Amino acid sequence: MTDVLVCVKRVPDTSGEVVLTADGSGVDGRYAGYTMSSHEECAVEIAVTVAADTGGSVTVLTLGDDDSVEQLRAALAVGADEAVRIDAAAEDYGPADVAAAIAEVVRARESEGRPFDLVLVGNDAADTGDHQVGIRLAHLLDRPVVAGAQEVAVSGDRLDVRSSVSGPTEVFDVPLPAVLTVWEGGVDPRYPNISGRMRAKKARVEVLEPSGAPQGSGRLGLRVLPPPASNVEVLGEGKAAAPRLVDVLRELGVVR
Amino acid sequence: MSVLVVVEPEDLDDAGAGLSVVSQEVLTFARSLPGEDVDAVLVGLPCAGAPPEAVLAHCREQGVRTLHVTPEPRLDRYAARAWARVVEAAAEAGGAAYLVAGGTARGNEVLAHVAAARGVPMPCNVVAVVQSEPLEVERQVVGGAVLERVALAAERGLAVASVAGHAVAPEPAPSPGPAHVEAVAVELSEADLAAQVVRVEAKEGGDASALTGAHVVVGAGRGVGGADQFDDVEALAARLGGAVGVSRVVTSLGWRPHHEQVGQTGSRIAPDLYLACGISGAIQHWAGCSSSKTIIAINTDGEAPMVTKARYAVIGDMHEVIPAVLEELS
Ligand SMILES: Cc1cc2nc3c(=O)[nH]c(=O)nc-3n(C[C@H](O)[C@H](O)[C@H](O)COP(=O)(O)OP(=O)(O)OC[C@H]3O[C@@H](n4cnc5c(N)ncnc54)[C@H](O)[C@@H]3O)c2cc1C
Numbered sequence: 392m393t394d395v396l397v398c399v400k401r402v403p404d405t406s407g408e409v410v411l412t413a414d415g416s417g418v419d420g421r422y423a424g425y426t427m428s429s430h431e432e433c434a435v436e437i438a439v440t441v442a443a444d445t446g447g448s449v450t451v452l453t454l455g456d457d458d459s460v461e462q463l464r465a466a467l468a469v470g471a472d473e474a475v476r477i478d479a480a481a482e483d484y485g486p487a488d489v490a491a492a493i494a495e496v497v498r499a500r501e502s503e504g505r506p507f508d509l510v511l512v513g514n515d516a517a518d519t520g521d522h523q524v525g526i527r528l529a530h531l532l533d534r535p536v537v538a539g540a541q542e543v544a545v546s547g548d549r550l551d552v553r554s555s556v557s558g559p560t561e562v563f564d565v566p567l568p569a570v571l572t573v574w575e576g577g578v579d580p581r582y583p584n585i586s587g588r589m590r591a592k593k594a595r596v597e598v599l600e601p602s603g604a605p606q607g608s609g610r611l612g613l614r615v616l617p618p619p620a621s622n623v624e625v626l627g628e629g630k631a632a633a634p635r636l637v638d639v640l641r642e643l644g645v646v647r
Numbered sequence: 648m649s650v651l652v653v654v655e656p657e658d659l660d661d662a663g664a665g666l667s668v669v670s671q672e673v674l675t676f677a678r679s680l681p682g683e684d685v686d687a688v689l690v691g692l693p694c695a696g697a698p699p700e701a702v703l704a705h706c707r708e709q710g711v712r713t714l715h716v717t718p719e720p721r722l723d724r725y726a727a728r729a730w731a732r733v734v735e736a737a738a739e740a741g742g743a744a745y746l747v748a749g750g751t752a753r754g755n756e757v758l759a760h761v762a763a764a765r766g767v768p769m770p771c772n773v774v775a776v777v778q779s780e781p782l783e784v785e786r787q788v789v790g791g792a793v794l795e796r797v798a799l800a801a802e803r804g805l806a807v808a809s810v811a812g813h814a815v816a817p818e819p820a821p822s823p824g825p826a827h828v829e830a831v832a833v834e835l836s837e838a839d840l841a842a843q844v845v846r847v848e849a850k851e852g853g854d855a856s857a858l859t860g861a862h863v864v865v866g867a868g869r870g871v872g873g874a875d876q877f878d879d880v881e882a883l884a885a886r887l888g889g890a891v892g893v894s895r896v897v898t899s900l901g902w903r904p905h906h907e908q909v910g911q912t913g914s915r916i917a918p919d920l921y922l923a924c925g926i927s928g929a930i931q932h933w934a935g936c937s938s939s940k941t942i943i944a945i946n947t948d949g950e951a952p953m954v955t956k957a958r959y960a961v962i963g964d965m966h967e968v969i970p971a972v973l974e975e976l977s
Contacts, residue, residue: 403789405789405790405792405930405931406929406930406931407929409789409792409793409930411793418789418793429895429912430912485768486769487766487768490763514752515755515771517789517790517911517931518788518789519788520771520772520787520788520789520790520911521769521771522750522755522756522759522771522809523755523759523762523763523769523771526727526756526759526760526763527759527762527763529763530760530763530764531763533838535728535838535841535842536727536728536842537842538727538752538755538756538759539752539756541905555854555855555905555906556752556855557751557752557753558854558855558856559847559848559849559854559856560847560848560849560854561725561844561846561847562844562845562846562847562848563842563843563844563845564845565841565842566841569842574752574912575905575912576898576905576906576908576912576913577905579899579901608768608797609768609770609797609798610795610796610797611783611795611796611797611798612795612796613788613793613794613795613796614793614794614796615792615793615794616792616793616794618955618956619956621955621956622958623944623954623955623956623957623958623959623960624958624959624960625949625959625960625961625962626959626960626961627961627962628961628962628963629961629962629963629964629967629968630963630967630968630970630971632961632962632963632968633968633971633972633974633975634975636943636959636961636968636972636975637972637975637976639943639959640887640920640976643919643920643941644919645862645863645887645888645889645919645920646886646887646976
């Protein structure tokens with residue numbers, strides 16, 4: 392029975408244009424909308440699969456304001472059992488603060504006699520790209536951590552973890568309890584079905600207050616890079632452009 | 648006060664290979680930090696004896712004072728926390744005030760362990776020093792579309808940061824360094840080795856290294872139209888002696904494996920030529936291909952970001968254009 396905690400983050404959907412808030416302190420997602428970081432969609436999938444395979448449970452956690460309940464419900468809709476929101480202004484929290492707040496929840500559950508065997512986080516959030524929350528969390532909890540996990544299987548009290556992020560597939564065998572940071576690509580996140588959506592809508596979300604004030608991320612300001620001036624040379628339209636394209640390939644020295 | 652750079656070898660299986668391009672870039676970047684000397688610590692290659700000559704040659708060219716290696720035999724397989732212990736020991740031995748590594752999966756992971764152990768901040772994917780007194784740097788966030796300014800002062804003993812791949816071009820140092828080789832000893836605990844690679848498996852159908860090392864990449868996006876529509880893309884990649892790279896839509900639809908994905912959550916490539924076919928050029932994709940020397944876009948939409956950002960473009964259906972190009976080449 393593996394009880395899994397999976398941590399997700401509400402981020403602005405930046406697949407279209409990126410717009411900053413008026414004061415330049417953050418990314419404005421009000422028009423484009425918000426989503427869950429992509430690595431975390433895979434983390435939720437892994438959590439749900441591990442729990443199902445072992446008869447365990449999944450608790451999904453986010454640190455954020457009331458709106459971030461939307462991302463918790465997305466995880467509940469695909470099979471998470473419980474949801475926790477750490478009530479905080481996420482933009483005031485640096486990666487060390489987030490790790491500390493999650494560690495607090497993990498310890499509290501442990502002292503209640505309901506410990507998490509496995510904690511999953513995304514390898515890095517789509518907006519801040521910090522690459523460290525999971526590793527800091529592992530240090531705080533004194534647990535082993537594998538970064539860039541893509542495929543996970545539990546056997547007894549050990550985890551078989553695979554990652555191809557740095558080249559050929561690397562296999563790790565770590566004891567539970569453990570922390571993993573998940574990288575997308577190893578699993579296909581499932582879509583919610585109607586009954587999942589209905590259940591998620593009605594599910595209770597536990598709200599916790601973090602203790603202590605955050606240190607922050609050290610952000611001094613943001614700027615969006617201006618789009619580079621286009622200097623594209625259009626070689627033509629359709630197949631008629633093929634000879635010109637081949638000329639260019641020759642000029643570039645990639646064909647002889 | 649010195650700067651310590653975590654360097655990675657180019658290719659473990661190639662005895663003649665030196666440092667990875669990203670490591671050479673980071674060594675160049677390190678010289679813009681306010682340290683007097685640049686030292687390096689070699690990760691990913693335990694050295695009982697001398698490090699490979701090609702690695703030393705790159706270190707000398709980059710002005711490295713000392714190259715730290717470890718004789719620890721238990722580190723022949725990757726274990727991030729144990730590697731971090733080696734890096735910390737090297738930082739102490741060389742009196743480092745700044746610690747930097749490439750913003751690769753491995754570089755970020757090892758640095759994060761050091762930062763966590765020391766309780767210091769770690770900005771990732773730094774692209775430039777914007778001010779030196781007090782030190783402020785700019786880093787990529789949101790897949791590289793936005794730059795964030797952060798303070799990186801060494802007031803807490805060791806300032807830690809990773810450097811975005813291809814943010815700076817590698818330049819030889821004004822004068823070559825001695826690159827003295829020094830062995831660092833570390834005492835490793837069970838906990839340091841708890842998460843260690845037990846086995847490496849070559850993935851069926853290859854891995855991302857073919858893509859990241861390719862001189863030509865033929866990219867394919869949703870415009871391909873389906874998993875069974877890759878024949879001409881593959882034929883063109885083969886004809887140009889290159890690799891196939893794809894967008895995230897293609898991998899999430901299951902048309903191609905994830906190790907072919909280019910972008911923020913895929914591979915970062917820097918080929919001589921990137922031929923992007925049926926790819927819109929969203930910022931997360933651009934994050935992975937913007938360092939290509941030349942980009943050519945083939946797209947039905949003349950307004951697609953990939954077209955406006957490319958050097959050359961053909962407006963049209965890739966399934967008409969590519970076969971015509973192949974015919975022209977035959
Ligand atoms: C956190 C996060 C991380 C992400 N990471 C990545 C990443 O690593 N890599 C990545 O690629 N994306 C990533 N994305 C997704 C990214 O935002 C885009 O959704 C994706 O890159 C779009 O892929 P595409 O260009 O193939 O598809 P689309 O945006 O659908 O574009 C298809 C293009 O093909 C053209 N087209 C259609 N038919 C044809 C034809 N027959 N011939 C020629 N052209 C045609 C269209 O004009 C269009 O420009 C990420 C997104 C998020 C939120």
